[in-house]
Amino acid sequence: MTATMTTVNAGLKEVYEGKIVNQLNEEQVAMKRIERTAEGVIDTVGGKYVTFPIRTQRNAGVSYRAENTQIGPAARQGYSAVQVPLKYGYGRFAFTGQVMELAETNYQAFANMADEEMDRLKGDLNKDQNRIAYGHKSGNGVLAMINDTATSATHAVVDTQYLEIGQIVDVLVVASGSATGGIQSTNVAPVTITNISGLNVTFSSSFGPATVGHGVYRFGNRILEPTGFNQIVAASGALHGLDPATVPIWAANNINNSGTPIAMTELKMITACDLARRKGGKTSVIFTSLGVRRSYFNLLTQQRRYTEMKSFPGGFQGLPFNYGTEIPLVEDPDAPVNRAWFLDESKVRVFRNKDWYFATADGDILKWVRDFDLWEGMMKMYWEVGTSQRDAHTLYDDILES
Numbered sequence: 001m002t003a004t005m006t007t008v009n010a011g012l013k014e015v016y017e018g019k020i021v022n023q024l025n026e027e028q029v030a031m032k033r034i035e036r037t038a039e040g041v042i043d044t045v046g047g048k049y050v051t052f053p054i055r056t057q058r059n060a061g062v063s064y065r066a067e068n069t070q071i072g073p074a075a076r077q078g079y080s081a082v083q084v085p086l087k088y089g090y091g092r093f094a095f096t097g098q099v100m101e102l103a104e105t106n107y108q109a110f111a112n113m114a115d116e117e118m119d120r121l122k123g124d125l126n127k128d129q130n131r132i133a134y135g136h137k138s139g140n141g142v143l144a145m146i147n148d149t150a151t152s153a154t155h156a157v158v159d160t161q162y163l164e165i166g167q168i169v170d171v172l173v174v175a176s177g178s179a180t181g182g183i184q185s186t187n188v189a190p191v192t193i194t195n196i197s198g199l200n201v202t203f204s205s206s207f208g209p210a211t212v213g214h215g216v217y218r219f220g221n222r223i224l225e226p227t228g229f230n231q232i233v234a235a236s237g238a239l240h241g242l243d244p245a246t247v248p249i250w251a252a253n254n255i256n257n258s259g260t261p262i263a264m265t266e267l268k269m270i271t272a273c274d275l276a277r278r279k280g281g282k283t284s285v286i287f288t289s290l291g292v293r294r295s296y297f298n299l300l301t302q303q304r305r306y307t308e309m310k311s312f313p314g315g316f317q318g319l320p321f322n323y324g325t326e327i328p329l330v331e332d333p334d335a336p337v338n339r340a341w342f343l344d345e346s347k348v349r350v351f352r353n354k355d356w357y358f359a360t361a362d363g364d365i366l367k368w369v370r371d372f373d374l375w376e377g378m379m380k381m382y383w384e385v386g387t388s389q390r391d392a393h394t395l396y397d398d399i400l401e402s
Contacts, residue, residue, distance in 0.1 A: 030134065047085055056080050145213075153205060269342075286329040
């Protein structure tokens with residue numbers, strides 16, 4: 001008989017040369033630019049919180065009178081207290097005992113694989129953290145919205161920007177959290193994304209939303225993720241325990257076209273900065289999607305203005321927007337489409353106890369999983385995105401992308 005590659009396959013040694021070639025986008029823009037701080041993080045009964053006071057009202061005890069008449073009454077400043085609970089983030093990895101045994105005969109192979117898992121996990125956490133920094137306009141933790149009511153394993157979604165094959169997800173009613181294909185309903189298990197084709201997503205089991213309004217979430221994450229720009233830079237809705245319905249000054253600025261994207265204009269960009277400036281804000285950066293960046297570049301071209309990417313403080317590059325001074329317009333692959341956030345970075349913080357770290361309270365990174373031939377590790381970070389002045393920021397929404 002003739003020996004072939006098929007017949008000798010069992011006796012061949014597998015050789016892997018070079019580094020693993022990454023096929024995934026690891027870029028992180030917003031989270032690298034926003035300042036991180038542990039200032040204001042305190043431990044109280046019930047968890048870790050960020051606390052700070054905000055000034056919400058001027059002293060109204062100002063008056064002008066004629067000679068020898070009673071002056072106006074005294075007044076005081078208005079303040080509100082903010083207490084924001086940190087959100088608890090985790091990442092886990094695991095090795096079987098069989099993989100651990102590689103250490104006996106080929107330590108380098110195991111060490112490389114262990115380093116790969118640990119390093120890649122932190123990269124994955126940071127990448128997801130950048131997605132969370134923007135948030136989703138439909139609610140905390142939403143990755144995508146289901147756009148049909150069919151009973152099927154394959155469903156149409158509004159966008160697939162934050163979806164990836166292999167994600168374990170819940171499909172829940174955004175308004176209530178009740179489940180269609182998610183764990184938060186008794187006897188319903190989470191589902192796995194098995195394929196993405198255009199705007200059609202295939203899940204590991206069939207389900208049928210009764211109405212449009214279901215969101216796709218990471219398994220168990222609904223309303224538990226840190227706050228993103230979509231919630232911070234909003235003209236309505238409570239933030240950090242304060243509601244602009246009762247504290248009107250606690251509302252961000254918003255420019256929109258009632259949900260219908262239209263062409264970007266320089267006048268609206270100036271207005272976005274003006275709205276924040278009128279409230280005491282000073283726009284220092286504009287975060288936007290790749291498509292909106294193209295629209296801005298096209299706008300400059302139409303006006304016969306030729307500009308190049310420029311380096312700004314902090315090691316960032318972007319197209320400059322001239323508002324008396326040059327403001328960087330920074331594109332981010334994780335930024336949602338059709339939107340641009342005009343932020344005063346001095347009023348935005350990432351509050352955290354410390355950066356992502358391995359849980360080593362027992363002295364070990366790798367821990368034996370009881371009753372299994374399995375070892376695992378965990379990284380964690382307690383953090384939240386917050387602002388000390390909501391109306392210092394503006395959302396320019398409904399921008400037609402080029």
